[in-house]
Amino acid sequence: MKPSEMFDPKWVDRFVKAAEAAAATVERIGRSPEALKSALVQAAGETEPVLLAEPDFLPPELFAPFRELSNVITHPDDKQLASVRIGVTDAFAGIARTGSVCVSISKNLGGSVSLFAREHIAVLDARSIVPRPRDLFSNHYFQRERLPENFVLITGPSATADMGELVRGVHGPGRVHILLII
Amino acid sequence: MSQYPADADFRIKPREVADKSSRETLSKAIRMALAVESEPVRRNTNTFNQNRYTAVRTIDDYEALKDRARAIKEKAIEQIESSVAVLRKVIEERGGHFYLAKDGADANAYILEVCQKHQAKLAVKSKSMTSEEIRLNGVLEGAGIEVAETDLAEFILQVADEQPSHIVAPAIHRSRERISKLFKDVFHPEQPLETGEDLTKFAREILRRKFLTADVGISGANIIDAETGTIVLVENEGNIRMVTQAPPVHIAVAGVEKIVPHWEDLAPFIELLAPSGTGQPLSQYTNILHPPLKMPSFSFDGRPRRERAFYLVLVDNGRLRMRHDTELKRALYCMRCSACLNVCPVFQVLGGHAFGGETYSGGIGGAWEAGTGSLEKARFSELCTGCSRCVRQCPVRIDIPWLNTVLHDRLNQLDGKGAAALFFGKLFGSESRDREAGVEKQFFGNYATFAKAGSAFAPLSNGISALSPVRHLMEKMVGLDHRRRLPAFQKNTFTKKFAAWQKGREKSSGGKARPAKVLLFADIYTNFLHPESGMAAVKVLDALGIDVRLSDVPAEGRAALSQGMVETAARRANRVAHDLENEIDRGWKIVVPEPSVLALFRRDYKNLLNNNTLFEKLRENSLGAVEYLGHYLTENKIPLQAIFDANRFPPGKRLFYHGHCQRKSLGGIPDEGALFTELGFDVVSSKVECCGMAGSFGYKKEFYDVSMKIGEALFQQIRLADGENPRTIVTGGISCRHQIEEGVHRPVFHPMEVLEKILAAEGGGLS
Structure with a gap:
């Protein structure tokens, strides 16, 4: 994938600012399975069931220590999927201008876990941040063949203003927490 | 505050006034909207506007991106047939189904057949204006299939049995209190639902059950590219994600104009749509889909898993015919962002139940109702005042006021023969x-x-x-409203005053050469109603050493244009432009004190002149009076403040400035309010789009109440800025002036009158 070769550290700050403006929270973490595990445990706890969608983009080994915890479910049945409170997915890209994380919708269930959970924890490699939405559509950053077939740009928690005031957490998660691997 | 009965007593239902074929229905809809729906619409559109201004500032190449989007759309509509063929192939090759429906009935029959094939009992649906247009729900429900609208606003409308009042926020006309009351009356909840949080939670629980048991999900599509068959769906709530992922069958219904040729073409629309609409940098969710999805379907309710299936239903319903209409064709470029609705002063006080038809609303709505329905149904387009505030907000640069003028013209023909x-x-x-x-x-x-x-x-x-x-x-x-006083005609016109002034001046002045030459355009309004503001411009320009002459006083076409009398307006425009061309060729600048006429020369004549070169010439050489003055002083390195010192303005330094709508919409024109601040004035500028008078609009019996409702916001801003001590009110537009004078009962001045008073004051002027 090209992005890591073209990565500009300025985009990280911009990404964090934009994501926070979109009411997501962002935490920078180190590039190791242990660092990821400890951040995930801190965010999700060790007792409540947590759904982990197998990563579509990040190396599966990165999640190995976390996956072994007893409260982590990796192959949920449909009931678990529909009723889970906390869900973890990876993201294949981030967008600096808008603070969006891009999650693929595949058999790995990232699309569903990031939708059904009340709280979504997204793991993003800072090196896969691109400056603008349009950069997902240009061969300059992403060869089209390398993009997931189906994906969603997630910009903060689901929200509505239809009931007369801003409410976060409608059909999708009411909280989005981004673990940014630096 | 309202002269109408309260909500509970008001018996006109939005659905009864959706079809605006008759003038009576339009009037009824206006009465209903002003009484019941105005306040939430104003509040919500203002929020969208503020957010939009902030969001588009984050796009560093915003103007270029709009050009790109427009170019893509022009090409896309041009080659729509070949795109349809490519798209069909792409969708079918990946296991989806493709159907091009010639009209609503055709689309509905096909969708019903698909639902029946999959033995659907429950369809969950996300927002789709196209499905509203073809009245899909009624057909499915008629066949015993339950349809659940899952966008919260559409859910409210389904419960209330109302049509959308806005193309992006369809329940924008309902305050939280009215939603709360509706839910109470319909659902009888155990706990009272008062806050937005309560109401959302209540609706979410109902809808979550629907998502998990639905057989079919029906979505719209914001954009589709032919090359890869990508369906882009933009949303905030997550209901589109549910609709497209939870049920095994996904049907996407969209207008055939939504196709763009290539994958790369999607990007400008994704970047422009949310900023232009709700004013978010991106919506919460931008779904980029190539259905049918590869992941297995779910079985939340214990029924056996079914294979995923996808159907793309594109609807023609008049669109391909619209493509051959040289004028209405441009409406097909619309990406349904709603910026034109939000910025529209008329929409802000009415919403789309009055300023809208059975499906589409606002300035762009008329062309859509005419194109997909019939011309009569676009009657509400007469509510477009031509203020032009929408023009620069449209991400695909559609000249919406012109579309409405064209509809106006056609409606005149339809109604005529008396x-x-x-x-x-x-x-x-x-x-x-x-x-x-x-x-x-x-x-x-x-x-x-x-x-x-x-x-x-x-x-x-x-x-x-x-x-x-x-x-x-x-x-x-x-149809002149009896509550309006016609502005008084002046016996001693601008022309007469100028002639007398010139006579006196020739006697006193020497033969010193004056290189700067200005032809002041004596429009009929300045000439017959406010000669003093014309003379102020003359005196200021003359005092600075500029050679000033006065034009004839021709009908320049503004009045005819505002009535949709295009042939008359064009005849007048061509005559005036030819006359002015002679002066321009001889090196004269055309200075236009009345902003509605300036906008005519710089913008509207593009649609009226037979000769585009002539239009460009006129556009480049006509300037507002203050604008010209600014250029002249800068070129001659004369410091502005030295000549026009605010301290010498006899009534004092406190001003209230209101910018004329069409002038503000020209773009690239200096902000007069800022200029007065530079001179040392203490200026408060109005924050409304338009005063509401808009030429003849506010004088019409049909629209008087709308006009005053728009004006009310401006009057309030003036009163607030006044405090204990009234400010001098300044505006360039003559109709703004009349509206404000009626609203706050005190005289209003043209900017040139203020400048002239400074020059005339003791110790003022040029040394």
């Missing part, structure tokens, strides 16, 4: 085609004819027109 109209039309000077327009339009569209006569017989004519019986007669005959 003997009285033909008679008056000829008498008053309309071109033959436009004599079909109603008597009222003949009156307003030929204002120059009346102004000339009124001035000749002033002050008698003013006295007569001010009489109550005459006002009621005028209301009956030409």
Whole structure:
């Protein structure tokens, strides 16, 4: 994938600012399975069931220590999927201008876990941040063949203003927490 | 505050007034909207506007991106047939189904068949204006299939049985209190639902059950590219994600104009849509889909898993015909962002139940109702005042006021044939085609004819027109609201005053050469109604050493254009432009003190002149009075403050400035309020899009209440800025001036009058 070769550290700050403006929270973490595990445990706890969608983009080994915890479910049945409170997915890209994380919708269930959970924890490699939405559509950053077939740009928690005031957490998660691997 | 009965007592239902074919229905809808829906619409559109201004500032190449989006759309509509063929192949090759429906009935029959094939009992649906247009729900429900609208606003509308009042926020007309009451009456909840949080939670729980048991999900599509068959769906709530992922069958329904040729073409629309609409950098969710999805379907309710299936239903329903309509074709470029609705002063006080039809609303709505329904249904497009605030907000640069003028013109033809109209039309000077327009339009569209006569017989004519019986007669005959006073015609016109002034000046001045030459355009409004502001411009320019002459006083086409009398307006425009061209060729700049006429020369003439080179010439060489002055002083390195010191303005330094809507919409024109601040004035500028008068709009009986409702916001801002101590009110537009004078009962001045008073004051002027 090209992005890591073209990565500009300025985009990280911009990404964090934009994501926070979109009411997501962002935490920078180190590039190791242990660092990821400890951040995930801190965010999700060790007792409540947590759904982990197998990563579509990040190396599966990165999640190995976390996956072994007893409260982590990796192959949920449909009931678990529909009723889970906390869900973890990876993201294949981030967008600096808008603070969006891009999650693929595949058999790995990232699309569903990031939708059904009340709280979504997204793991993003800072090196896969691109400056603008349009950069997902240009061969300059992403060869089209390398993009997931189906994906969603997630910009903060689901929200509505239809009931007369801003409410976060409608059909999708009411909280989005981004673990940014630096 | 409202002169209408409260909500609970108001018996007009939005659905009853959705079809605006008749003028009576339009009036009824306006009454209903002003009484019941105005306040939430104003509040919500203002939020969208503020957010939009912030969001588009984050796009560093915003203007270029709009050009790109427009170019893509032009090409896309041009090659729509070949795109349909490519898209069909792409969708079918990946296991989806493709259907191009020729009209609503065709689309509905196909979708019903698909639902029945999959034995659907429950369909969950996300927002789709196209499905509203074709009335899909009724057809499915008629066949015993439950349809659940899952966008919260659409859910509210389904419960209330109302049509959308906005293309992006369809329940924008309902306050939280009215939603709360609706839910109480319909659902009888155990706990009272008062906050937005309560209401959302309540609806979410109902809908979550639907998502998990639905057989079919029906979505719209914001954009589709032919090359890869990508369906882009933009949303905030997550209901589209549910609709497209939870049920095994996904049907996407969209207008055929939503196809763009290539994958790369998607990006500008994704970047422009949310900023232009809700004013978010991106919506919460932007779904990029190539259905059918590869992941297995779910079985939340224990039924066996079914194979995923995808159907793309594109609807023609008049769109391909619209493509051959040289004018309405441009509406097909619309990406349904709603910026034109939110920025529209009329929409802000009415919403889309009055300023809208059965499906589509706002300035762009008329062309859509006409294109997908019939011309009569676009009757509400007469509510477009031509203020042009939407023009620069449209991400695909559609000239929406012009589309409405075209509809206006066609409606005139449809309504016409009245003997009285033909008679008056000829008498008053309309071109033959436009004599079909109603008597009222003949009156307003030929204002120059009346102004000339009124001035000749002033002050008698003013006295007569001010009489109550005459006002009621005028209301009956030409639709002039009896609550309005016609502005007084001046016997001593601008032309006459200028001639007298010139005579005196020739005696006193020497033969010193004056290289800067200005032809001041003496529009009919300045000439007959406010000669003093024209003379102020003359005196200021003259004092700075500029050679000033006055044009003739021709009807320049603004009045005719505002009545949709395009042939008459074009005839007048071509005549005026040719006359002015001679002056421009001789090195004269055209200075136009009246902003509505300046906007005509710089913008609207593009649609009226037969010769585009002539338009460009006129556009480049016509300037507002203050604008010209600014250029002149800068070129000659004369410091502005030295000449026009605010301290020398006799009434004091506190000003209230209101910018004319069409002037503000030109772009690249200096902010006069900022200029006065630079001179040392303490300026408060209005924050409204328009004063609401908009030429003849506010004088019409049909629209008087709308006009005053728009004006109310401006009057309030003035009162607030005044505090204990009234400010001097300044505005360039003559109709703004009349509106404000009626609203706050004190005189209003043209910017040039303020500058002239500084020059004339003790110790002022050039040394």
